[in-house]
Amino acid sequence: MLKLEDVTIKFGGLTAVNNVSLEIPEGSIFGLIGPNGAGKTTLFNLISGVYKPTSGKIYFQEKEIEGTTPYKVNELGIARTYQNINLFKKMTTLENVMVGCHTKSKAGIFDAVFKTKKQKSEEKAIIEKSMNILEFMGLKDKAYYKASNLSYGEQRRLEISRAMASEPKLILLDEPAAGMNANEKLELNDTIQKMNKLGITVLLVEHDMKVVMNICDTVCVLNYGKRLCVGEPDYVQNNEEVIEAYLGGDIDV
């Protein structure tokens, strides 16, 4: 579904992502891990169109997408969440999700000002759909709260809800479990798996190994912008290079 070919991006002298090739099969939950500064979020930004790769190609459903502007990437069916929560703070929970429905609705200025039939029915459908998503994510009773008044874990869930509202085929989750307590993490595991069963491919960046190892089909490890290894969770966990990257190599005394 998503294919990266020798993707490289350089910021001045720093090569944040170095010749990374990946293939994410449709319907999978794909984990992306690595120490801090390994280039995971940069890779996300490359896929979602925030950055343009210095070299290399990114294909989504056989279509080249590198360098496409973010809003067009979303229209193609890739939605994302952010590591440092990026909600519309002064809007309500419901409104946040309604904004997420943007690409799947059409009404323009004239429909809005003259309240055409089309606009009314579309608006009704948007509210209904948003409410369903909030129910799915367990946020329905917080629908009329300001987004800034939600707890940290709830805000993370709201980000996922908002991303889901654009009916993506691929969803990029950037550290969704950060700042969640043990219970919330378990719920998150459930939610991601439920989401996957709805037919959404998931690409997950996460530091919490429990989450990654429990739900991912495939895991890719990045270190210093390079791909260290790709494989099933068990394989990756026992890979020497990976252990070295995380815990430091042996020292010969």
Place this chain on the structure above:
Amino acid sequence: MEQNKKSAGQIINEKKFLILEIIIVALITAYMLRGTYPSLILCFICINTIAVTGLDILFGYTGQVSFGHAGFYAIGAYTSSILSIKLGIPVVISMIIAALVSMFFGFVIAIPASKLVKHFLSLLTIAFGNMVYIFLSVTKDLTNGFSGILNIPNLNLFGFRFKSNQSYFFLFAAVAILVLIGKKRLIHSRFGRALIAVRENPHAAAGMGINVKYYKVMAFALSALLTGLAGAFYAHLIGFISPDGFNNNQSNVFMTMLLFGGIASSFGPLIGSTILTIVTEVMQGFVRYQMLLYAIFILLVLFCMPNGVSGVIANIKSRIAKRKGKKVEPRA
């Protein structure tokens, strides 16, 4: 959608409130309409409401600051005047063309402006305002320079000639109300949500499939359209315009009205322009201190009421509701 949450009793109570407010406003308006000068003030209030609503769409909802809105106001006023005097176009049509011309300039300015944020955008809009002002004062052939344009014809609609301030008031009030309703509808739609999303977080908005540049440009154009229309109204109401009415001060006046009334609120522009128009007229004898007065209003907003008068009203309402034991989310 917020109605879903409110109980039936609350809705009735709010309706009563609104009806009471409308009756009070109508009575005061009716009393003021007896005099020519008070009617003129009412006309100014309506015109300013339209112009400030334009600014609100841009600044309040889309988060794009503009200190050059007098430029659009001037473009509206001058275009309509010149078209109706030099080309003899009927005033209604010249007003509409003026609004559209202003909208066009909104587009033109928005293309560079949509790339800028914060103080860079402020500087660009100030520059725009000054450019229009200088253009008006220098091109004597077209605008008559500082002498201004005299004898701008009155509006003539379906054979009815608008001569008195009172007659103009009814037209302007109707347009202002339509503009306020239109704005409210626009904000509670897909388009309005996109504008607010751009204001709240442009990166996330782009990530959600919103074409940030398009919405910034459209906000500028809509804003310019409304402010230009207000400018055209002003020109035909007064019958005389000169560059002095469209300098930087006028932009600051619009901004003060918006901030004092309350940004991004339904009635903020109306409240702000009502209070400030009346204060300005009352203080007519102290014109020199006008900007000082506005500075005081802005300081009041900065330190005491970040959401302006309408924010204060919303807070009082939510406090009353709380005392009655109902839970209402306060304005953030």
